[in-house]
Structures are given as structure tokens and as C-alpha cells.
Amino acid sequence: MARTAGSHSDVTGPRVRAAALSLFARHGYAAVSMRQIARDVGVQAGALYNYTPDKQTLLFELMRDHMVELLEAVDGLPAGPPMERLEHFVRFHIAFHHDRPDAVFIAYMELRNLDPDNFSEIEALRSRYEAVLESIFSDGVTAQAFELRDAKVAAMAVIAMLTGVNTWFRAGGRLSLSAVQDHYWDMVHKMVVSAGGSIQP
């Protein structure tokens, strides 16, 4: 046998990426074989090499695409005063990551399986994302809207806190996603203003 009825790269290509994303997220890059991906797609292992030069590139491109999408989305957030930008960032991060649990998981867990060059590229993209939040914090400190010791540390702390939602939140549970967004925004908001209720009633 050879080419199968109905086969087309516009269909198989996305299915290869989807299967790899799902399997890498569930079992880890190193634990997933090309043959497992192929079986999920419904194809023999050799056919995968029409869609990626090798397994490493398949992983890298999944991660890069995710990070590029993340950066484009965060760049589209509205301008405004630091406090508003911070609230937008918090709600955005939770929602965006909730919509892509597999890609998020991979982007955080499979860094060590990247070749050095690929690792550097992903790390650069991640740093750009962290810099977005760090800028919000430093702008807020400059404008005296926030009281913070260190914008960099605060950015790392908040991103870790927000990304952690993916580890426990499940739709259909006790809380809705927007309730979670509200709660996290409440916590982050308190974090950046001075404690003691000086602002108001």
C-alpha cells in the first residue's frame, strides 16, 4: 500500500501537531515515541517526516508557536494607567492559559528537552513576556500607584501564581473561571498597594 484515500497535508499536518501536543503534555516529550504520535494520527511513523524534519523540531515549533501567540495576545491588551493594565494582564493570563492547558504545560515542562539553540529562542520569548508584566510594575511604581520593593521579583511572583491556576482549576467545579479571575485579581491588587487600608472605607 501507499498513499491512502482522502489523505491531504492540510489535514494531516494539523493532526500531527495536535497529537504531538496532547501526547507530549500527557506523557512528556521523552516518553512519547514517534510511533505513538503516528498511531494517534492514524498513519505510519514514516509519514510524520513529511511534516517535521525530526522529533526535536516538532517539539520546538509547538513551543515557539505557543509563545508567539502569547506575545501577540498580550501586546493587544489595551493601554491605560498601570492599575488597569495590571488587572487586564491578570485576567488575560488566567484566561489565555486556561484555554491552552497542553501548550502551557509543554512550554513550562519541556524546556530541558530542547537543544541549546532552541532553548535560547524559547527563553528569549519567555523573557519578553515577563518583561511586559515587569513594565507594568515599574510604571506603577514610577507613577506612585503601586508600592512595591522590586518590580522584577513581583513579576516573577505574579506570573508563577497565575500560571499555577492551571494545576488545580477545572471548569465545572466549585468555582467559575471568572470567579477565579476575580479572586486572583483581588490578591494581586492587594499585593501592589500598601497594606493597612489607607486608601478608603
Next chain:
Amino acid sequence: MARTAGSHSDVTGPRVRAAALSLFARHGYAAVSMRQIARDVGVQAGALYNYTPDKQTLLFELMRDHMVELLEAVDGLPAGPPMERLEHFVRFHIAFHHDRPDAVFIAYMELRNLDPDNFSEIEALRSRYEAVLESIFSDGVTAQAFELRDAKVAAMAVIAMLTGVNTWFRAGGRLSLSAVQDHYWDMVHKMVVSAGGSIQP
């Protein structure tokens, strides 16, 4: 050849665990072979099976030992009012995790490589740890020392935030570990008290 001069299980056993811990943390469980571990120990692969029935058990015991040690340590924290217990928890978590970066990394990243039974056991230990912080929060809410919407959510948020320190902090950098502890405690402290009108309607 056979038994080598100076060989002793009291020496080789810990070295096997240390090599596995380091390699699993650096490359991931699935990406590390028994032969790599053996090479690090300075032994042939077959000798490893004097110290573990199989690779899976080696991983599981590293994770379980880490979690048990964590739970014993957190149980040793002093009693007191919720705000003091919270501060102790924050500083403890950062210091304890900073001292064991490899074990922490494995305990968070290799869950998916555990057999179902082993996974359940590690998850139970993790839940017990999270419950410690959750209790501090609910006690603080009851005592009206904290203003928090949801002790469970707050516990997950704070643990994620604190554990994140391991991803960026390096001793010898811009900040000392105790400066980081101070900064995180500042943020967590603000999070649990009223900021004055910050609560969303």
C-alpha cells in the same frame, strides 16, 4: 571481574540515589537511562538492581522521601497566631525548596511518569502539605486576622508563587535569599489583609 575493591552498599546506595536525583532533575526521568545513572555512580548497570527493584521505584522513592521530609519539616514549625504561622510558612517554604532544587523539580515535573498507585501516594502527600497552608488561612479568616475570599484558592496561589522562586533565584545574584524571603513575605502579607476598598463588588 566481579565485586570491586572497597565496594559497600552503604556507599553505593546513596550514590545511586544522588546520581538518579541529579540526572532526573536535569534531563527528566524518561530521558535518563539506567546506564547513565550507573556511569555516574561508577558501576555497571546491573549493579543498580541491588538498590532498586526497577527504575520506576527509584523515581517514586526519591519523590516520596522528599515529600515526607517536607511534611515533617512543616509540622515542626512553631504554633502561634495565624499571621505568625503564615510568615513562618512563607520563609520556610522558600528556604526548604531552595536547599533541594533537584528534589523539588522532580516532585513537580515527574508526576506524570509515576505509575497510578505511586501517583496517588505522592498526590496524597502533596495534598497534606497544601492543607497546612489552607488551615493557616482558614484559621486567620476565622480569627478575623485575614481578609480572604477563599482559603483554598489562596493556598494554591501562594504555594505556586513561592515555589516559583526556584525557577529564577540563584545565590550570588542581585538579591540574597533572605532579601527574597522578605520580599515574598511582604507580598503575601499584603495579600491577606484588607487594602481598603480593593474587594470587587
Next chain:
DNA sequence: GATTTATCTGAACAATCGTTCAAAACCAAG
């Protein structure tokens, strides 16, 4: 010194790994 026990080697096992490639079968265009 003799005997027992502890520890390791080195070879072997079947299974699986990522990857390549010629041949085959399908699709699209003329």
C-alpha cells in the same frame, strides 16, 4: 585459613527507539 555473605561484572535478552527510503497509490491538471 576456611567459609559464608555481599557486591559487582559482563554478557545477553527481547523490545523499542528515531529515522530513511524505494515503491506504491492517490489526487489534480491538462
Next chain:
DNA sequence: CTTGGTTTTGAACGATTGTTCAGATAAATC
């Protein structure tokens, strides 16, 4: 229908995987 390009199969490659085990040597015990 014919031609040319696209897509997949299926077999094959050498390398590596986790694990087992008989035999050999060192250490401990008597």
C-alpha cells in the same frame, strides 16, 4: 486517459532501552 506531483506504506537500519543472571571477586565471619 495521461502525466506529474503528493502522500503514505512497510520494511529496514543501527542504536539503545530496562532488566536478568551466572559467575567472579571482595569483605566479613568464624
